[in-house]
Amino acid sequence: MSEPVFQPRGEIPGELAVQVRGLRKAFGPKIVLDGVDLDIRRGEFFALLGPSGTGKTTLLRILAGLELPDAGTVLAARRRTTVYQEPRLIPARRVLANVTLGLPSAAREAGRRALAEVGLDGYARKWPATLSGGEAQRVALARALVRDPEVLLLDEPFAALDALTRLQMQDLVAELCERHRPAVVLVTHDVEEAVRLADRVVVLRDGALAVDRTIDLPHPRDRNAPEFADARRLFLSHLGVTAAVH
């Protein structure tokens, strides 16, 4: 059930969804990833924080198989799906066709079920242009869900949404991941979002993983709990933000 993404060095251990060793990536003279080691367990919700331009998206793209590393080993479970900041729907296809794009026609029922799961029962025949931003992003989630990913890659999936919709989508993703248990890699700028959702939060800085902290708090998480505030403070300080801590 697993396959090497690049440079195979053997099978990924069964309990892991992602295993990265000595990963290096540069664009011209700019070294973006400089010896990243990372294990993500199956079913683990992992969040990657970091200042802008530190290589979070590059790491995610390498995990997705869209970018080649310069050196290192990347092993990952086979079924990997990405949800981006923008929904990336095909305007000339209806919602259900977008969800099941590239899948056999037998997947239509699963597509309808996925739409129901993201709260879009009855949306199958709508056109993307008629959807709100939040609805379109739910369709993107359904399109990921129907592929039953072992690794769900989320590249700032809530960043373009208004604040209320973002909170609703975070709840939805938490619920879906609780039910389906993919390994999740969430790239986000939002410390609060990372601490709210993830089992484990890592800060990417200067090409390496600087802080790696397990968030062992029950869901749904109480943002007023002292442990929540402590975790938020820790990550903000590692991102160089201290004035905003209260």
Ligand SMILES: Nc1ncnc2c1ncn2[C@@H]1O[C@H](COP(=O)(O)OP(=O)(O)OP(=O)(O)O)[C@@H](O)[C@H]1O
């Ligand atoms: N295809 C590319 N060609 C040249 N440089 C690139 C390419 N992709 C990324 N970079 C550079 O690599 C660095 C890391 O980019 P990346 O998008 O991974 O950062 P990020 O942490 O995701 O940033 P942000 O949080 O702003 O999205 C940046 O300096 C970026 O300009």
